[in-house]
Amino acid sequence: MPDAAAAARRVSSWRQFKAILRKDIVMELRTKEMLTSMSLYALLTLVVYQIALSQSGSGFDIRLIAAGLVWLAFVFTSMLGLNRSLVHEKDQGCLEALLLSPVDRPVIFFAKSIGNLIFLLIVEIITVPIFAVAFMSGRPIAGPFWMIVLSGLVGSIGIAGVGTFLATMAVNARGGSFILSVLFIPLMYPALLAAVAGTSAAVLGGPGYVDMFWRSVGMGAGIDAIMLLAVYGLYEFIVSA
């Protein structure tokens, strides 16, 4: 028997992580499949908001519901995009090829989650300024902008992690396309609540808004950590079941 180690050496998880992430970014930049569909969907959601709020009158303070509206758009947009994120791995058996390589399953999970997080953040960067111009002109946010960024990041990490996990389940299960749609919101409920509360505190301000912000962001980060640890432990089982 030939010595496989002569041709191949034990590769580090970090190197494999970078290879998967780079591959996903190259493929997405080449096809623009996720970014285009997610951006369009987010913009269409804003158009629906415009219609829904068209009769609300000039006295209505959009800031009261701005955080909820923005996160609603992100949730539905990410459900669409994340469902696609694992589908190209299924084409021509690519996921099997990836699983056949000497890589710890959590490395695949983290690489795909970070890739999805990057794509989601890009869509958010496109969507938030459009939302601000369309709905919040003349109504500035109360808190500093970094608060919006931080609450957005904490919420997006949870969405990308849980979404990637559910998308993997979906591609491995018969009729799996419903899994993401049905399980995503129940699983994300506490994290989304924290993200909306944090963003809302930054937008509305008022007495004690900084405390409220940190409490919400801290809770969101804690929920992210718990969910990501749970998903980390379950990923091997999901892909080998």
Add this chain to the structure above:
Amino acid sequence: MTGDSSPALAVDVEGLVRAFGARKALDGVSLRLPAGAFLSIFGPNGAGKTTLLRVLTTLTNPSKGSVKVAGLDVVADAVELREKIGLISHNPLLYPDLSAEENLLFFSEMYGVEEPATRVRELLAAVELDHRRFDLVRTFSRGMLQRLSIARALLHRPEVLFLDEPYSGLDPHAADILDSLVAQVREQHTFVMVSHDLAKGLELCTHALILAKGRVVFFEPRENVDETAFAALYRSTVGLGVA
């Protein structure tokens, strides 16, 4: 059940059961294959051939039993084992939106192949795809995809090569290239091939196995195989009766 009892076993399976709910896709499979052998696995659709291959390649965990490939347990030593095995499937297992070279370089990174650029060039030349190395895989014909898939499987010089219906859908030229590549690396590798093609499978193998309803109904070294009786047994398992 018989088989070679050489101490250097490439595949050592004992009492393998793989159940999906109440249904047993593999029901007490046992086999021992010496290093350097070529095993051809035959059986009707639904016999459990693909499930057996998935368990041997660590893609599916066994429900019960002990399974070792290249001396490593498919569950406990899965990551280490994956460095020693390769799979050529009827599915190309390649990214359509990457070029041929990008695909092989990506998998070189995953396997930690030394001097990846040189190895990729060498394999692309071997499968006669050097001139298409910058082209996206989605533009390739079925035969070209299969040739590139062979290159991907050989990239890290695996000890045990699994072939899942590798000749399925190949044009004669691609089949010749596959034959030639198998012949080139035949001496250094153990092969496990799933096939419906009796003639091809028996031509290549040192051991033949028939699987039916998740059980081994025949497993013998090639020299003990009477082709007529073997064909009759195979036909009976696929529901055609004895010829």
